Amino acid sequence: MTVCKGCGIELQYINPKELGYSPKENSEYCQRCFRLMHYDDLVISMKSGIDPDVVLERINSMEGLILWVVDLFDFEASMIDGLNRHLMGRDIVMVATKRDLLPETLGNEKISKFIFGRLKELNIQIQGLVVTGKNIQEGVEEVYHACDVLAQGRDIIVMGKANAGKSTLLNAMFNKNVLTSSRYPGTTLDFNKIDMNGYTFIDTPGLEGNMTMLMAIDEKDLKTILPSRRLKPLVFQCRDNQSFAIGGLARIDLIGCDHASIVFYTFDECPIHRGKVDGADERWENHYGTLYTPVPVVKDFTKTKTQKIYDKMDIVIDGLGWASISGNISEIVVSYPRNVHVTFRKAMM
Incomplete structure (x- = not known):
């Protein structure tokens, strides 16, 4: 089976209207990923349809360190109800992304204090926290350090809500654009295994968040509400x-x-x-x-x-x-x- 390097879906060469289609049999990417990466053109919408319970169940069946990617701009929507119940006894490191979208006056110490305070209120436990930016290498070394300490030769499973920045984080860690990243929920379609820098990373489909404005508006309007630069209070x-x-x-x-x-x-x-x-x-x-x-x-x-x-x-x-x-x-x-x-x-x- 050959899978798309960008989203993990099985490649097929027959039906252009179905997921995984590529017009070239030797292509590394499906047509959907190619057009997202090069033209920001959403060929097929997948903002709903991937069952989050199925994704969590499969993650729990896999051995490895879990990197839980959380969007600082959309922190509450990034939370997962009953996380420790779904992933009982697992090693979880939170990677809080998009730090560079928040005002410069908000320091990492205050961000960390806020995060741990909210996690305590939500009864969620993690083994580590790394705060990182969206489009720069800030925090990548700290993520690798957490992997060195806690992975201990195991796979590294990257999970989070849709649009949290999982694929963007991994591309920054790989220092090249291997995975497809976009503002559209449902970009990653299947579990996608990548060997890089001595580790095996597994990118997972975004956990669908139904109760969010991202699902309530037309996809053409996402560029109006999803910040592409630092917030101006x-x-x-x-x-x-x-x-x-x-x-x-x-x-x-x-x-x-x-x-x-x-x-x-x-x-x-x-x-x-x-x-x-x-x-x-x-x-x-x-x-x-x-x-x-x-x-x-x-x-x-x-x-x-x-x-x-x-x-x-x-x-x-x-x-x-x-x-x-x-x-x-x-x-x-x-x-x-x-x-x-x-x-x-x-x-x-």
Whole structure:
């Protein structure tokens, strides 16, 4: 069996509409990977359809050190419920990627403190942590050091949620673009074994996260919400009742503000519109899909109301980023697609 070097799928040369197709029998990559790598052209969408439970079960059946790749920008969406139950007794090293997307003022020590605090709250245990960047070699030596100490001759299994940066990390470790990486969920399609630098690495399909904005919007709009450069925090001072529309994807209403502020850590390609809560519903209906864009594929929104439970609190919308609030606020109302997860946490920064 010959497999695609980019995504791990078995190559076939008969049906151009099926996965694994290549027009050339001696090709190393399927047509889908070739067009993703060279033209950013998504021939076949696979953002859903790979069962995460099946992937985890297969990972658990394999002997080796597990590198769990987590996206710092989309940290909450990267979490795996019951991870230690799925992978009981396994050696797990977390590799937190895309450090270079976060503000420079956020140091690695504070990032690590935040991560271990959240893992404790989520009852997840790991054996090590490495913080690394997205497009540079930052952290690669530390990942290799963790492999030297903990792998002890075993395979190294690389896993994580879709779009966490697994293939990008491995390409950085190999110092060449062997694996296909893209912004589209479902890029890696099967378990892909690569021998490199004295180790055997196994790239795995991204664990599908259903409750994320990445799944709720059209794939052509992913470039609007997935940051390709460092985030620029957008700060608003708030008094009285304030409403913020994040494109047509979500809305945050702050009720009873007194010397309060909200800081958005979202990609600046997705516009944020500020106004008063009075009339916000009417503005939303009038501008939805025109001024307020992008929008989800299905217009099915829900609301969550909460109090400010931390002195400084993050409102995290999976796949979209987060907003940090501080000061006196009576009530917070978040409107968002019903199939997207929202988390209220102690502020990362």
